Structure formats: C-alpha cells, structure tokens
Amino acid sequence: MMRFRPLWCLLAGMAGAVFVGGTAGPVAGVAAAGALWLVIGRAEPPSVRRRREQTRADLPHVVGLLASALRAGAATGEAVGVVCEALPGAAGDRLAPVAARLALGVDPIRVWEQLAADDALGPLGRALARAQATGAPVVRSVERLAEDLAAGARAEVEDRARAVGVKAALPLGLCLLPAFVLIGIVPLVAGMLGTVGL
Known part of the structure; x- marks a missing residue:
C-alpha cells in the first residue's frame, strides 16, 4: 500500500x-x-504485525526462561542476555537492546520502564520495573508473570479450539443438508406420492 x-x-x-x-x-x-x-x-505493515504477534506468542517462553535464569542466580542483565541467545527470533531481537543497555550500566528502572512501553513485551517491562522500584524480589515477580502468561496462552488456545467448532458448523451444515434432503426427504416424498397414486 x-x-x-x-x-x-x-x-x-x-x-x-x-x-x-x-x-x-x-x-x-x-x-x-x-x-x-x-x-x-x-x-500497519503486515510484517510489523506478524513480528508483534510472534513476539507475543514467544513472551511466555521468554519469561519462563528468564525466571529459570534468575532462579539459577544470574543477574538480571545477564539473564536477559542468556534469554536473547537461547531464543532467537522476534522476542530475542526486541530484548537484545535491553540486555545491551543493562550491560552498559544504565539505570535498570529506566530500562524496564522503556520496555513497558513496548506493545508486545510491555508486561515483562512493567513487572520488572515495579520489582526494581519497590525492592520486591525480581525472581518471584518474573515467576508470577510466567505463570500468568502461561495460563493466558492456554486459555487463548482453548478459545481458538472452541471457535473451530463454531466456524465449522455452517460449512458442514451446507454440505450435509443437500445429502439429507436427497437421501431422507426425497425418497419419503416419492414413496408417499406413490401410495397416493399420482
């Protein structure tokens, strides 16, 4: 366009x-x-939309891996770098500048607040900015976010699976209705007309 x-x-x-x-x-x-x-x-160009959707789809995996790295004792910036290397793709590409800024020593709260403005990685940025600002344990915040994102992803998959049945009803009905008429109704009507003697 x-x-x-x-x-x-x-x-x-x-x-x-x-x-x-x-x-x-x-x-x-x-x-x-x-x-x-x-x-x-x-x-919005289709390529941008596809990358954003791919990033959102990868977000539960990114947050889960980040929680594992933090639980293993890695620093936040180091854990983000490990996640970027382990999960290449749209989410890793968007997280790579965050890891670089954290490695350079930029204030973590500012880095996470900037990530919170991202349309796909915003939940991760908000959770980490809140944890950094309040002094809450980062590992627990990330683990809680990973659980929420995993539950949300499961619910979305279940909703899409339920929608398949609804979307398939009309085409199946259109395919089966003529067969029902030809096999069930036409012979019945022909039999009834034969008994009447027309």
Whole structure:
C-alpha cells in the first residue's frame, strides 16, 4: 500500500470528484485523496504485525526462561542476555537492546520502564520495573508473570479450539443438508406420492 500510496490517493480523488460531480466534485476529490493518504499512512505493515504477534506468542517462553535464569542466580542483565541467545527470533531481537543497555550500566528502572512501553513485551517491562522500584524480589515477580502468561496462552488456545467448532458448523451444515434432503426427504416424498397414486 505504501509503495503505491500516491496512485491510490489519485484514484480516490478522481472517484470522489466523479461521484459527487458539479462544483463540489473537486473539493470532494481532494477530501477523499487526503483521507486515504492519512489512512494508508497510519496502516500497519503486515510484517510489523506478524513480528508483534510472534513476539507475543514467544513472551511466555521468554519469561519462563528468564525466571529459570534468575532462579539459577544470574543477574538480571545477564539473564536477559542468556534469554536473547537461547531464543532467537522476534522476542530475542526486541530484548537484545535491553540486555545491551543493562550491560552498559544504565539505570535498570529506566530500562524496564522503556520496555513497558513496548506493545508486545510491555508486561515483562512493567513487572520488572515495579520489582526494581519497590525492592520486591525480581525472581518471584518474573515467576508470577510466567505463570500468568502461561495460563493466558492456554486459555487463548482453548478459545481458538472452541471457535473451530463454531466456524465449522455452517460449512458442514451446507454440505450435509443437500445429502439429507436427497437421501431422507426425497425418497419419503416419492414413496408417499406413490401410495397416493399420482
């Protein structure tokens, strides 16, 4: 969409001008082109959406591995680096700058607050920022978050599995209804018409 944005806007402007017509046509064309320019500019590319969804899908595994590394005695920055190396992919790529900033000695609260603004890794950032700010045990906070994320992931999978049955009902009904009519109803009606003598 972004590559052909001027073309789409030109076509929308022409369509708006032709549709409205008269002296208001050019104004409507400019309004339609401007509106489409804004809509396309705000649209999220599919690759960005896929990476965010992949990061959200990986988040329970990332947090679980981070909890294990922290439980084993690793420092927070070191544990994040271990997680980034162990789980390459979208989540690891987003966590790599966090590990680098922690290794450089940046204030951990600021680092975790910045991660809290991330749309996919926000829960991890909020939990660690809260633990760092309040002095609560980081390991327990991460373990609790891992449990919550795992339960949420299980619930989401179960919801999707239930939705399959609902989505399959209409196609199956459309496939089975003609067979039911041809095998069950037509012979019954033909038999009844045969007994009546028509």
